[in-house]
Amino acid sequence: MEYSNMMELKFLSKSQNESFARTVIAAFAAQLDPTIEDIADIKTAVSEAVTNAIIHGYGNKINLITIKAFINDHTITIEVIDEGKGIEDIEKAMEPLFTSKPDEERAGMGFTVMQTFMDELDVESEPGKGTRIIMKKQIQPYK
Amino acid sequence: MDIKFTKKTNTLIVKFDGELDHHVADQLKEKIDKEYNTGFKNLIFDLKNVNFMDSSGIGVIIGRYKKVKEKNGKVVLVNANSQLNKIIEISGLMRIIKCYNSIEEALKSM
Numbered sequence: 255m256e257y258s259n260m261m262e263l264k265f266l267s268k269s270q271n272e273s274f275a276r277t278v279i280a281a282f283a284a285q286l287d288p289t290i291e292d293i294a295d296i297k298t299a300v301s302e303a304v305t306n307a308i309i310h311g312y313g314n315k316i317n318l319i320t321i322k323a324f325i326n327d328h329t330i331t332i333e334v335i336d337e338g339k340g341i342e343d344i345e346k347a348m349e350p351l352f353t354s355k356p357d358e359e360r361a362g363m364g365f366t367v368m369q370t371f372m373d374e375l376d377v378e379s380e381p382g383k384g385t386r387i388i389m390k391k392q393i394q395p396y397k
Numbered sequence: 398m399d400i401k402f403t404k405k406t407n408t409l410i411v412k413f414d415g416e417l418d419h420h421v422a423d424q425l426k427e428k429i430d431k432e433y434n435t436g437f438k439n440l441i442f443d444l445k446n447v448n449f450m451d452s453s454g455i456g457v458i459i460g461r462y463k464k465v466k467e468k469n470g471k472v473v474l475v476n477a478n479s480q481l482n483k484i485i486e487i488s489g490l491m492r493i494i495k496c497y498n499s500i501e502e503a504l505k506s507m
Contacts, residue, residue: 269418269419269420270420272418272419272420273416273418273420273449276449291479291480294449294479294480294483295483297449298449298451298480298484301418301419301449301451302451302452305418305419305451305452305453308419309419363452363455363487363488364452366452366487367451367452367484367487370487371483
């Protein structure tokens with residue numbers, strides 16, 4: 255991948271790291287001069303991806319989550335990677351309101367939010383190996 | 398997370414500070430349910446001091462809506478900022494829950 259800047263972060267799949275992860279990515283994205291709305295969108299999408307890794311990828315067991323972010327021109331690409339149980343049926347998991355844990359009051363909206371708040375969303379997953387979520391957003395230079 | 402409860406006859410107003418994500422969701426649910434179950438009908442979420450919310454927050458609101466509906470009560474949201482409004486809109490929550498700009502307006506709707 256071509257990029258002019260990049261970062262990588264590894265942290266434990268503990269829920270208190272959700273806010274840590276989205277804050278770090280927001281700080282990294284700041285060099286693109288995003289609007290407040292852009293930053294809120296990125297933070298929300300990262301929060302959803304990290305929460306998914308914690309709850310679904312690792313089933314609340316403690317393991318490592320990796321986040322990478324790349325900047326190229328005005329685009330930020332963010333990858334959220336876990337080595338958890340993976341997703342059997344990605345299409346189904348991405349349906350709005352689908353949740354594999356209906357008893358836990360999950361809204362089933364994680365992927366819908368990521369899709370809506372970012373420009374591009376890709377999900378690569380292999381059962382038993384893990385999941386990589388790749389999200390892109392173009393930031394219009396702030397005038 | 399700092400939670401404050403205010404009572405207006407049979408309506409419980411919940412106000413909390415900070416960021417509403419998966420990390421605080423369970424604790425918040427538990428505290429709200431405990432208070433609500435002491436004999437309330439309606440529930441108002443005052444979101445004025447919530448500066449971040451993701452779909453875990455939507456889950457908290459939908460979950461409370463189900464419980465309040467069982468008692469024929471209403472759930473309404475007050476003072477959501479633009480980031481919160483965006484996720485509330487995307488979730489379709491507005492089809493079942495109304496949003497107001499002040500507690501007074503919300504109380505009048507009950």
